[in-house]
Amino acid sequence: AKQEGRNNYRFFTAEMQATSSRNLQLVNALRYALERNQLSLHYQPQVSLHQNCVIGTEALLRWHHPELGSISPAEFIPIAEDSGLIISIGEWVLRQAVKQAKLWMEEGHAPLIMAVNISAIQFRHPDLPNLVTQILEEIGLAPEYLELELTEGVAMYDPQAAIEMMNNLHELGIRVSIDDFGTGYSSLSYLKKFKVYKLKIDQSFVRDISTDPEDKAIVSAIISMSKSLGLQTIAEGVETVEQLTYLRAQGCDEVQGYFYSKPMPAEQAEEYFREFKLR
Ligand code: C2E
Numbered sequence: 001a002k003q004e005g006r007n008n009y010r011f012f013t014a015e016m017q018a019t020s021s022r023n024l025q026l027v028n029a030l031r032y033a034l035e036r037n038q039l040s041l042h043y044q045p046q047v048s049l050h051q052n053c054v055i056g057t058e059a060l061l062r063w064h065h066p067e068l069g070s071i072s073p074a075e076f077i078p079i080a081e082d083s084g085l086i087i088s089i090g091e092w093v094l095r096q097a098v099k100q101a102k103l104w105m106e107e108g109h110a111p112l113i114m115a116v117n118i119s120a121i122q123f124r125h126p127d128l129p130n131l132v133t134q135i136l137e138e139i140g141l142a143p144e145y146l147e148l149e150l151t152e153g154v155a156m157y158d159p160q161a162a163i164e165m166m167n168n169l170h171e172l173g174i175r176v177s178i179d180d181f182g183t184g185y186s187s188l189s190y191l192k193k194f195k196v197y198k199l200k201i202d203q204s205f206v207r208d209i210s211t212d213p214e215d216k217a218i219v220s221a222i223i224s225m226s227k228s229l230g231l232q233t234i235a236e237g238v239e240t241v242e243q244l245t246y247l248r249a250q251g252c253d254e255v256q257g258y259f260y261s262k263p264m265p266a267e268q269a270e271e272y273f274r275e276f277k278l279r
C-alpha cells in the first residue's frame with residue numbers, strides 16, 4: 001500500500017507539474033502580451049427585443065500568441081488574476097473599449113452601451129471608480145454609455161463591500177450588471193440593495209430552455225422577478241430561434257448570442273451594426 005501511495009503521489013505531482021509549467025509559460029508570455037500587441041477586443045452585439053435593434057455590445061478579450069496560438073480567456077483570465085497582471089490588462093481593456101465606443105459614436109452610429117467585464121480583483125480595488133472616471137474624461141465618453149459586468153460570485157463574495165462599490169459607481173452614472181446570474185447565490189434581499197440595472201441570465205439556463213422544463217421555469221422566474229424589482233434582463237448564449245421565441249414570450253428585454261452573432265473584431269462589428277436586421 002505504501003508503494004502504491006508513493007506511485008500515486010508521483011503520478012499526481014507529474015500531472016500538477018504539467019499544468020503548472022503551462023501556467024508558468026502563460027504567465028511569462030502574458031507579461032509581454034500588452035506591449036507586444038497580442039491582446040485585442042472582440043465585440044458581441046446585445047439586441048433589444050423591444051426596440052428591435054442593437055443597443056449595446058460586450059467587449060471580450062482575445063489573446064493571440066505567435067507560438068502558442070489563440071488562448072481562451074477562460075484559461076488566461078484566471079492566470080492574469082492570480083499573477084496580478086489583471087490590473088494592467090483590465091485597465092487596457094477599459095480604455096480600449098471606451099475608445100471604441102467613442103469612435104463609433106463619432107462615426108455617427110446610434111449610441112451603443114459598451115459592456116466591459118470586470119474581474120474580482122479589479123472590483124475589490126478601491127481605486128476603480130477613479131480609474132473609470134479618469135478614462136471616461138480622458139476619452140470624452142459620457143458615463144451612461146459604459147456598463148460594468150460583474151459576476152454574481154464577485155458581488156456576493158463581500159456583499160457589504162459590493163454595495164458600497166456599486167453605490168460609488170452609480171453616483172458616477174456608470175451602470176453595473178450582474179453577469180452569469182443564477183449560478184451564484186444572491187439572495188433577493190441583496191438584489192434589492194445592489195445598485196444594478198440589469199441581470200444577465202447565465203447561458204447554462206438558456207442552453208436547454210426549449211426542452212428542459214426546469215430551465216424554462218428558472219428563466220421565466222428570473223425574468224418576472226427582475227420586472228418586479230425594476231431590473232432589465234438579458235439572456236446570454238442564445239443560439240436558436242426556439243430559445244429566442246421563448247425568451248421573447250417571457251418578456252426578456254435583450255438577447256446576446258451566436259443566433260445573432262459571435263463576438264467580432266471592431267470593423268466587422270461596425271458593419272454588423274450598420275446592416276442589422278431583426279430576426
Ligand atoms: P462571459 O463574460 O460570461 O462571456 C460570455 C462568453 O460566452 C464569451 O466567451 C462569449 O464568446 C461566449 N458566447 C457568447 N455567445 C455565445 C453563444 O451563443 N453560445 C456559446 N456557447 N457561447 C457564447 P469568451 O469570449 O471565451 O469569454 C469567456 C469568459 O472570459 C467571459 O465569460 C469572461 O468571464 C472572461 N472574459 C472575457 N473577456 C474578459 C475581460 O476583458 N476581462 C475579464 N475580467 N474577463 C473577461
Ligand code: CA
Binds near residue numbers: 058117149179
Ligand atoms: Ca460577461
Ligand code: CA
Binds near residue numbers: 179180200202203236
Ligand atoms: Ca456571462
Ligand code: CA
Binds near residue numbers: 180
Ligand atoms: Ca461566464
